[in-house]
Amino acid sequence: MIKVEHVSKHFIHTHALNDVSLNIEKGEIVSLIGPSGSGKSTLLRCIHGLEKPESGKVYLEGEEMDPSNEEKFRTQRKKMGFVFQHFNLFPNMTVLENCTLAQKEVISRSQEEAEEIALQYLDRVGLKEKKDEYPNKLSGGQKQRVAIARALCMNPEIMLFDEPTSALDPEMIKEVLEVMTDLAKEGMTMIVVTHEMGFARKVGSRVVFLDHGEIIEDADSESFFANPQSERAKDFLSKVFYQ
Numbered sequence: 368m369i370k371v372e373h374v375s376k377h378f379i380h381t382h383a384l385n386d387v388s389l390n391i392e393k394g395e396i397v398s399l400i401g402p403s404g405s406g407k408s409t410l411l412r413c414i415h416g417l418e419k420p421e422s423g424k425v426y427l428e429g430e431e432m433d434p435s436n437e438e439k440f441r442t443q444r445k446k447m448g449f450v451f452q453h454f455n456l457f458p459n460m461t462v463l464e465n466c467t468l469a470q471k472e473v474i475s476r477s478q479e480e481a482e483e484i485a486l487q488y489l490d491r492v493g494l495k496e497k498k499d500e501y502p503n504k505l506s507g508g509q510k511q512r513v514a515i516a517r518a519l520c521m522n523p524e525i526m527l528f529d530e531p532t533s534a535l536d537p538e539m540i541k542e543v544l545e546v547m548t549d550l551a552k553e554g555m556t557m558i559v560v561t562h563e564m565g566f567a568r569k570v571g572s573r574v575v576f577l578d579h580g581e582i583i584e585d586a587d588s589e590s591f592f593a594n595p596q597s598e599r600a601k602d603f604l605s606k607v608f609y610q
């Protein structure tokens with residue numbers, strides 16, 4: 368479904384990604400893990416087309432994502448839902464409006480249809496009754512569940528998450544991980560940047576471990592956690608708490 372081929376990306380003083388290649392099949396739940404600054408967000412952003420790699424290519428369903436082919440690029444990006452660490456909800460819109468806006472503007476759904484779909488996904492994340500609230504009335508966990516519902520309203524074929532629970536108080540992490548676990552069980556293809564090793568181990572099917580902009584290990588989650596191969600992954604795992 369996603370193919371990353373020899374992708375490199377520099378910023379002024381850093382080599383954020385160095386010749387990264389990766390294949391992701393439909394239905395896989397890939398946990399992207401690694402130390403801070405290892406390039407996880409940059410890789411996710413390159414996949415989503417938010418960041419342009421300076422060399423290498425990204426393919427979606429076998430077709431190259433090329434920003435110069437604007438219309439096709441837009442269509443490709445619509446197939447990917449992105450969930451951010453800080454939710455990025457529009458503060459001046461209600462929960463329902465947050466969930467209908469892109470449906471109307473980007474995929475030209477009618478108000479009625481957009482609302483129907485929004486309510487269906489808000490119900491799935493347990494927040495239908497909050498539809499008329501503004502985001503500042505919600506807890507962090509609720510905001511993130513709205514952000515997930517909003518992404519799902521666009522019927523993505525793949526969902527990308529960048530540390531979706533890192534900004535949350537501990538008691539709210541679980542409710543968000545539960546929503547993500549349900550999605551995984553339904554067969555959604557997911558790439559998840561996370562420090563939640565329990566989630567990566569139990570829900571994830573595969574782990575990609577990055578360090579200094581390179582993929583150090585790429586293994587099914589059971590083998591990665593039971594038997595990490597590299598010193599860097601062993602060292603990383605010894606420093607993070609998980610069960």
Ligand SMILES: Nc1ncnc2c1ncn2[C@@H]1O[C@H](COP(=O)(O)OP(=O)(O)O)[C@@H](O)[C@H]1O
Pocket residue numbers: 378379381382383401402403404405406407408409410
């Ligand atoms: N927009 C940017 N401008 C300059 N440097 C950046 C930018 N984005 C990321 N970097 C640098 O690239 C490296 C990888 O960053 P990032 O992908 O955010 O890592 P991670 O998500 O694993 O913490 C870091 O050294 C970071 O400082």
Ligand SMILES: [Mg+2]
Pocket residue numbers: 407408409
């Ligand atoms: Mg990051």
